[in-house]
Amino acid sequence: MIAENDRGFLLGDGLFETLLVAKGVALWRIEHLARMAKSAVKLGIAFDADRIGVAVDDVIRKSGDGAQVLRISLSRGVTERGLASDSDESTLSVSILPFDTSKIGQPLSLATSSVRRNPSSISDRHKTLSYINNIHAAREAKARGADDALILNIDGLVASTSIANIFIVTGKQLATPPEGDGVLPGIMRKHIIENAGNFGYSVSVRSFERDELQDASAVFVTNSLRFVSPVRALDGENLQSGDVTDLMKALLADAKVQCGANIVENGS
Amino acid sequence: MIAENDRGFLLGDGLFETLLVAKGVALWRIEHLARMAKSAVKLGIAFDADRIGVAVDDVIRKSGDGAQVLRISLSRGVTERGLASDSDESTLSVSILPFDTSKIGQPLSLATSSVRRNPSSISDRHKTLSYINNIHAAREAKARGADDALILNIDGLVASTSIANIFIVTGKQLATPPEGDGVLPGIMRKHIIENAGNFGYSVSVRSFERDELQDASAVFVTNSLRFVSPVRALDGENLQSGDVTDLMKALLADAKVQCGANIVENGS
Numbered sequence: 001m002i003a004e005n006d007r008g009f010l011l012g013d014g015l016f017e018t019l020l021v022a023k024g025v026a027l028w029r030i031e032h033l034a035r036m037a038k039s040a041v042k043l044g045i046a047f048d049a050d051r052i053g054v055a056v057d058d059v060i061r062k063s064g065d066g067a068q069v070l071r072i073s074l075s076r077g078v079t080e081r082g083l084a085s086d087s088d089e090s091t092l093s094v095s096i097l098p099f100d101t102s103k104i105g106q107p108l109s110l111a112t113s114s115v116r117r118n119p120s121s122i123s124d125r126h127k128t129l130s131y132i133n134n135i136h137a138a139r140e141a142k143a144r145g146a147d148d149a150l151i152l153n154i155d156g157l158v159a160s161t162s163i164a165n166i167f168i169v170t171g172k173q174l175a176t177p178p179e180g181d182g183v184l185p186g187i188m189r190k191h192i193i194e195n196a197g198n199f200g201y202s203v204s205v206r207s208f209e210r211d212e213l214q215d216a217s218a219v220f221v222t223n224s225l226r227f228v229s230p231v232r233a234l235d236g237e238n239l240q241s242g243d244v245t246d247l248m249k250a251l252l253a254d255a256k257v258q259c260g261a262n263i264v265e266n267g268s
Numbered sequence: 269m270i271a272e273n274d275r276g277f278l279l280g281d282g283l284f285e286t287l288l289v290a291k292g293v294a295l296w297r298i299e300h301l302a303r304m305a306k307s308a309v310k311l312g313i314a315f316d317a318d319r320i321g322v323a324v325d326d327v328i329r330k331s332g333d334g335a336q337v338l339r340i341s342l343s344r345g346v347t348e349r350g351l352a353s354d355s356d357e358s359t360l361s362v363s364i365l366p367f368d369t370s371k372i373g374q375p376l377s378l379a380t381s382s383v384r385r386n387p388s389s390i391s392d393r394h395k396t397l398s399y400i401n402n403i404h405a406a407r408e409a410k411a412r413g414a415d416d417a418l419i420l421n422i423d424g425l426v427a428s429t430s431i432a433n434i435f436i437v438t439g440k441q442l443a444t445p446p447e448g449d450g451v452l453p454g455i456m457r458k459h460i461i462e463n464a465g466n467f468g469y470s471v472s473v474r475s476f477e478r479d480e481l482q483d484a485s486a487v488f489v490t491n492s493l494r495f496v497s498p499v500r501a502l503d504g505e506n507l508q509s510g511d512v513t514d515l516m517k518a519l520l521a522d523a524k525v526q527c528g529a530n531i532v533e534n535g536s
Contacts, residue, residue, distance in 0.1 A: 001269035002277050004361045009270050010341060011399040012280025043400070044407060069349070073278060081337070081365060083399070083406035083430055093272045097349060118386035118422060122404045130398030131279040131351070132311070136390045138351035139312060154386060154422045162351055 006091050008075025011083070012123075012130030014091070015039050020099060020225050021068040024060055025259035028224060031187045036074065039126040045076050046090040055094045067263065069099040069225055075129060101264050104226050105248050107241075109233040110161060111146035112210065113137035117159035117182030124159075124182045138162040148221070150210070150234060153182040157207045164221035164229070165189035168212055169242055174203045181207055188222035188251070199250040210234075218242025227251045274359050276343025279351070280391075280398030282359070283307050288367060288493050289336040292328055293527035296492060299455045304342065307394040313344050314358040323362045335531065337367040337493055343397060369532050372494050373516050375509075377501040378429060379414035380478065381405035385427035385450030392427075392450045406430040416489070418478070418502060421450040425475045432489035432497070433457035436480055437510050442471045449475055456490040456519070467518040478502075486510025495519045 007013035017032040026032075033049060040047035052072060059070065073093040079085035115137045123130040137149035141162070148161040158177055160166055165186040167176045174196060177183050196203040213219050217240050219231040228248045231239055255263050275281035283304050287294040294300075301317060308315035320340060327338065341361040347353035383405045391398040405417035409430070416429040426445055428434055433454040435444045442464060445451050464471040481487050485508050487499040496516045499507055523531050 002272055002274070004270055004341075004363060006270070006277070009274070009277045009343070009361070010284070010339075010397065011403060012397050013400060013403050016278070043404065071278075073272075075277070083403045084410040093277070095272060114388060115390065116386060116388040118384060118389060120382060120384040120422070121386060121389070122383065122400050123391065123398060126400075128398075128400045129278065129280050130391060130396075130400035132281060132390050132394075132396045132398035135279060135281050135351045136311065142352040154388070 002091065002093065003078055005078050006075055007077060007079060007087070008073065008091055008129050012128060012132075014045060014073060014075030014129040015043070015127055016071060016073045016129060017127060018224060019070045019072070021060055021063070021070050021096065022255065022263045023065070023259040023261045026056060026060065026070055027255050027258050028187045028191065029056075031190065032224070035127065035185065035187065036072065039128070040074065042126065043122070044086065045074060046088055047074065052092060055092055059094045059096050063096045064098065067099045067101045068096045070094065070096045073129065099225065104264055105228060106226070107230045107232040108147035108221070110148055110150040110231055110235070111141040111144040112235055113140050113149040113151050113162070115149070115151060117151050117153040119153065119180055119182045121182070125179065125184060127184060134162040152210065156209065157181050158210055158213070159183050161221050164223040164226070166219065166221050167192070168208065168216035169218040169220070169244065170216055172201050174201050175206055175208060176203065177207055178205050186222060187224050188227060191251070191254070192222060192247070195254075199247055201247070213239060216240065218244050220244050220247070270359065270361065271346055273346050274343055275345060275347060275355070276341065276359055276397050280396060280400075282313060282341060282343030282397040283311070284339060284341045284395055284397060286492060287338045287340070288531075289328055289331065289338045289364065290523065290527040290531045291333070291529045294324060294328065294338055295523050295526050296455045296459065299458065300492070303395065303453065303455065304340065307396070308342065310394065311390070312354065313342060314356055315342070320360060323360055327362045327364050331364045332366065335367045335369045336364045338362065338364045341397065367493065372532055373497060374494070375498045375500040376415035376489070378416055378418040378499055378503070379409040379412040380503055381408050381417040381419050381430070383417070383419060385419050385421040387421065387448055387450045389450070393447065393452060395452060402430040420478065424477065425449050426478055426481070427451050429489050432491040432494070434487065434489050435460070436476065436484035437486035437488070437512065438484055440469050442469050443474055443476060444471065445475055446473050454490060455492050456495060459519070459522070460490060460515070463522075467515055469515070481507060484508065486512050488512050488515070
């Protein structure tokens with residue numbers, strides 16, 4: 001339970017991470033915790049890696065053997081009234097739920113959101129407990145029959161979806177928007193940028209407009225739970241469905257190195 | 269206590285209001301609840317005015333006789349995983365704390381924030397539980413020795429502070445930015461706009477730049493707890509300190525009509 005005066009509940013004043021757990025291993029764990037630590041420093045939230053590590057291990061140990069989604073929530077804790085008030089003791093909550101791995105790699109449709117990303121916004125650049133704009137974008141998409149929202153930034157450039165980073169493919173060339181375009185620095189995005197060469201691709205981190213999604217040979221989105229999901233349609237129009245299964249296989253192979261087993265039936 | 273899987277804690281998925289309670293009366297109560305109701309409809313959060321009214325009355329009845337700050341927090345509740353997931357039952361939390369009325373009307377200093385308001389952002393236009401951008405702006409201001417942040421919008425126009433709306437004064441003419449500039453529609457702001465004529469002022473709801481704060485005969489900020497606070501300095505430079513005590517007296521008189529007593533010692 002969380003205190004009613006915890007700033008996580010009162011003000012969305014905190015951070016979170018969601019990790020896929022397979023065979024008792026939280027995938028890309030170091031990268032997730034490094035991202036949270038960096039944001040915690042920026043926001044002045046007490047971060048204790050050992051405390052989080054113990055809690056994560058404890059939750060995983062008590063969980064089942066199947067795939068799970070683990071969530072780490074870290075709020076500033078309880079403080080005096082006042083937005084700038086501080087606390088030495090953050091509130092940590094770690095939870096785990098079964099995860100349906102059949103969602104991994106499923107193609108999806110996007111609908112362009114009315115919400116724009118703002119590069120000066122903390123909630124647009126960090127994985128904070130203040131997620132209402134992503135929620136609103138996701139609800140808009142759902143109301144229009146789409147699986148997720150395409151979120152542009154205030155300059156009309158492509159930023160991301162409500163829960164994933166976005167890439168466009170042209171042959172063996174990938175492009176994804178820079179963080180400065182109002183992008184949350186995703187773990188899977190980072191992994192692809194750093195390892196694309198090993199996967200047979202080159203990556204350009206550059207700005208692009210919505211039109212380029214329609215011209216690309218393929219579009220896909222990435223996150224820590226679903227890896228690579230091809231985008232099959234945007235605002236009701238089909239996109240080119242270039243094959244990105246080679247990328248997915250490479251990512252699943254990396255996951256297998258971490259946990260020692262296939263995550264999905266056909267994982268290589 | 270709040271469940272660890274409540275969306276208020278997990279995602280800042282909810283709304284709040286803070287009201288000043290004097291002599292057992294929550295001031296501008298109808299206006300606060302109307303604002304929350306309107307935002308709840310926009311966000312699809314279950315809103316039950318009777319349920320909230322009963323909880324508010326109950327908390328006030330049990331509180332002391334002095335001035336109090338009452339907070340109503342309403343989250344979407346507990347749902348399945350997924351940003352667009354819905355709940356029929358919102359979570360309601362009502363709390364009350366003593367309020368130091370000597371803060372009412374105290375002059376304050378502002379420091380311009382790196383955070384910009386974004387008119388397409390839900391968290392910038394509604395009083396949501398996703399408050400991290402205001403927190404960051406307030407922390408920046410505190411680090412620079414100022415009392416609050418001046419927040420511009422993405423076009424460089426003045427929007428508000430981290431906790432208050434802003435007005436500039438030129439003689440008997442007031443100006444305050446329109447909601448479309450990325451402004452949270454404050455209750456005290458609304459009251460002044462609607463009643464300025466009774467107070468001997470006219471009001472223009474229009475965009476303005478930071479420079480106009482330096483040219484104005486007075487600058488003040490408004491919120492439901494502190495009414496009117498003159499701004500004495502901006503980024504370390506003194507502003508003109510025109511007298512706005514007549515406005516403050518008019519607002520305190522309106523508050524007295526509601527609760528039947530003076531809120532501050534020298535309240536008229």
